[in-house]
Amino acid sequence: MIGAGGVGGYYGARLAEAGHRVVLTARGAHLAALKKKGLLVHYENRQIECRVPAVDHATLMQDYQPGDFDVVAIALKSTATKAVLDELGPWLAQSDVPVLSLQNGVDNEPLIAKRLGESRVLGGLAVRIGGHIVGPGVVEAEGVAQIIMGEWPVVPDEQDARRPLLEILQTAFEKAGIPSMVSDNIRSELWRKLVINNGVNPISALTGLDTQSLTRHPRFSQIVQGMMAEAAAAAKADGVELGKADVDEMFALISSFNAIKTSMLVDKEKGRPLELDGIAGAVLRRSNELGIDAPYTTTVNALLEHGLG
Numbered sequence: 001m002i003g004a005g006g007v008g009g010y011y012g013a014r015l016a017e018a019g020h021r022v023v024l025t026a027r028g029a030h031l032a033a034l035k036k037k038g039l040l041v042h043y044e045n046r047q048i049e050c051r052v053p054a055v056d057h058a059t060l061m062q063d064y065q066p067g068d069f070d071v072v073a074i075a076l077k078s079t080a081t082k083a084v085l086d087e088l089g090p091w092l093a094q095s096d097v098p099v100l101s102l103q104n105g106v107d108n109e110p111l112i113a114k115r116l117g118e119s120r121v122l123g124g125l126a127v128r129i130g131g132h133i134v135g136p137g138v139v140e141a142e143g144v145a146q147i148i149m150g151e152w153p154v155v156p157d158e159q160d161a162r163r164p165l166l167e168i169l170q171t172a173f174e175k176a177g178i179p180s181m182v183s184d185n186i187r188s189e190l191w192r193k194l195v196i197n198n199g200v201n202p203i204s205a206l207t208g209l210d211t212q213s214l215t216r217h218p219r220f221s222q223i224v225q226g227m228m229a230e231a232a233a234a235a236k237a238d239g240v241e242l243g244k245a246d247v248d249e250m251f252a253l254i255s256s257f258n259a260i261k262t263s264m265l266v267d268k269e270k271g272r273p274l275e276l277d278g279i280a281g282a283v284l285r286r287s288n289e290l291g292i293d294a295p296y297t298t299t300v301n302a303l304l305e306h307g308l309g
């Protein structure tokens, strides 16, 4: 699990708890704590204590072969994807182990494909999960925490070599208490998730409000829906057709989810880089390509880029 943060730490701990051999990567004080006392995950009134190897990337490349793993999952912020692929690329290239992205945004899988070849990419996303590092070695997570995955970009061919592995992963995830689904069109699923993220992540970082405060607010909910509609329109540039029904469905999904701080709000509070380019930037690039305006996204993105909020 590359990046044992809120998402990677939670899923890694669930898999380890179910008996899978998991190796976590991290750095800094979080890594030091993982090595010293293991990972502690607080999840829905439970505590999961996870004692598995935790290493930095230099140690990963030195002590392990990529072929030691059935799958390498990436749960980094998309701000780190390129740098980490530059770092791990030559090591990953030594085998054909599939790489599963569990990140938000639609630009991670293309980066992995460019580096390792399309046939090794498993697209994926974490849905209905709020998970964050709350202190060194400690993660708090909530929500049903589903995983959706599929051959990237779209391979509805039953002969695709990745399908049997996806089915094995799905079974393993389910047995570990992680609801999961294999999609024939992961690109579309990634865009549907981006509709949610463009809707709530930037405006939450700007206002400091949680998801329910935004979706129930008379004014902010309009901005959320506007930013969702702009993401849905931008999807067309990638050949994904999303309409009002998708926007309504995604708005209903996030409105009915726990009142959580988005990952971007948590990054803002911690003074960390924001995944702005991977979320609003991805929408704005496609809107520009299509020649359509995205006024809500343009405004909120510009305010955050200029350090407001």
Ligand SMILES: NC(=O)C1=CN([C@@H]2O[C@H](COP(=O)(O)OP(=O)(O)OC[C@H]3O[C@@H](n4cnc5c(N)ncnc54)[C@H](OP(=O)(O)O)[C@@H]3O)[C@@H](O)[C@H]2O)C=CC1
Residues within 6 Å of the ligand: 002, 003, 004, 005, 006, 007, 008, 025, 026, 027, 028, 030, 056, 057, 075, 076, 077, 078, 080, 084, 102, 103, 104, 105, 126, 127, 129, 130, 131, 132, 133, 262, 263, 275
């Ligand atoms: N958090 C959430 O609730 C949700 C997040 N997502 C998505 O999941 C992805 C992961 O998010 P999240 O779990 O919040 O991310 P986190 O920031 O919590 O975790 C990422 C971890 O990777 C570490 N990392 C980064 N670069 C390196 C490196 N070079 N070597 C070792 N470790 C490194 C980070 O360390 P450091 O802190 O030092 O940078 C951090 O511990 C994102 O795309 C996010 O949008 C999706 C659904 C919900």
Ligand SMILES: CC(C)(CO)C(=O)C(=O)O
Residues within 6 Å of the ligand: 104, 126, 127, 128, 129, 130, 196, 197, 200, 201, 260, 261, 262, 263, 264
């Ligand atoms: C909005 C949310 C919580 C949905 O899972 C998310 O993906 C994030 O915080 O980045």
